[in-house]
Amino acid sequence: MKSNGKPPRWTSADMWEQIASNRRKSTLLVIGMALLLGALGYFLAEYFAGPGYGVSGVVLAAVVWLVMTMVAWFQGDRIYLTMAKAKKIDKADLPVLYNVVEEMTLAAGLSKTPDVYVIDDPAPNAFATGRKPETAAVAVTSGLLKRLNRDELQGVIAHEIAHVRNRDIQLMLFAGVLAGAIVLLAEVGLRGMWFGGGSRRSRRSDGDGGGQGIIQIVAIVLMILAPIMAQLIYFAVSRKREYLADASAASFTRYPEGLASALEKISQAPDKLASANKATAPMYIINPLARDGKMAANGTSTHPPIDERVRILRAMGGAGFADYDKSYREIKGKGGVIPPSAMDGAGARAGSRAGVSDDEAGAAAGVRNDKRGRARRVDDFFYQKDGYGRNECECGAVLKIPPGFQLPKVRCPRCGREYPVN
DSSP, X not given: OOOOSSOOOOOHHHHHHHHHHHHHHHHHHHHHHHHHHHHHHHHHHHHXXXXXXXXXXXXXXXXXXXXXXXXXXXXXXXXXXXXXXXXXXOTTTSHHHHHHHHHHXXXXXXXXXXXXXXXXXXXXXXXXXXXXXXXXXXXXXXXXXXXXXXXXXXHHHXXXXXXXXXXXXXXXXXXXXXXXXXHHHHHHHHHHIIIIIHHHHHHHHHHHOHHHHHHHHHHHHHHHHHHHHHHHHHHXXXXXXXXXXXXXXXXXXXXXXXXXXXXXXXXXXXXXXXXXXXXXXXXXXXXXXXSSTTOOOOTTOSSOOHHHHHHHHHTOXXXXXXXXXXXXXXXXXXXXXXXXXXXXXXXXXXXXXXXXOHHHHHHTHHXXXXXXXXXXXHHHHHHHHTTOEEEEOTTSOEEEEOTTXXXXXXXXXXXXXXXXXX
């Protein structure tokens, strides 16, 4: 499809075929995790309860997984947002951020704009969560809003909206629960082995012959290796989907450089995200636990290396899926990551930004480069949410009064004028 100044057209068939392709590619990995969980439950029961109890162990593992899944399904997004200390915003709070989310929602063809949250943390990063697009949420840090201009912010938001549209948030929810259940059962088994399980195991193995001894060896191996294997599978699912989200973001914005520049800035920031942990790290656009953004990709990394993602984006000849797939093949030297159905209408070229006319883009140029203004607006939002009062001095200074301030007046540090505390 030739570029005509409009966003690339997405049909319903393209969208659902791409989602189905994503699910097919990840289903085997998730099934592998489920089988690993069942095997762990079986051998733990055989190890601790004795021969013939393996089926009960599988049932117990299934119950643990079901309970964790129910909690994650109904409360998982709230738990993630609470752990991140994210605060929900309205359009009037940070209109630029909210408008960008609305623009990318339209470009992605979603029926509902995700809820928007901001995390008061200087480390620039972002993530999306929710069990389905209708209940999704996008969260960004204050550090991201202060560091990125509008084009870069648009690239990051487009990447997170792509995770929502491609149903990655749902898949990662189930994969994360499976990995968590495996880690939980293995931890219980190891603790039981060290605190009382050893003597009972020895007595049973003496009376039951070599068969029980083999069961015990397999159980010990699974208790040690199953959590590692589960994490590797979880990370593999996460890495694969980052490339597709990058491709989708380039298609939504029609400006791959915006996301490429944002990834560089985020990876080069010295601050580390305080609320991140190993369980939540795969959710973010860049691994918040990595020492630097250029770390090599291996089995234990949650994301592809940043320099590689940036090179792929900057090597694109246009902004469509076909352009990203070609660039990916040239950089990686292997097969592409884009489902064939998504290639339809993928020839859109980088041009004016999605959702913003050329006149609007020119009028907003001053705002994009106003880093001080961006930082002030973000800080004012958090001051307001934390209950700070606000006095504007005649000299132009803004006096922020903390909640519970006891003095009747406050003095301006710039000009010395005094004002009554409101």
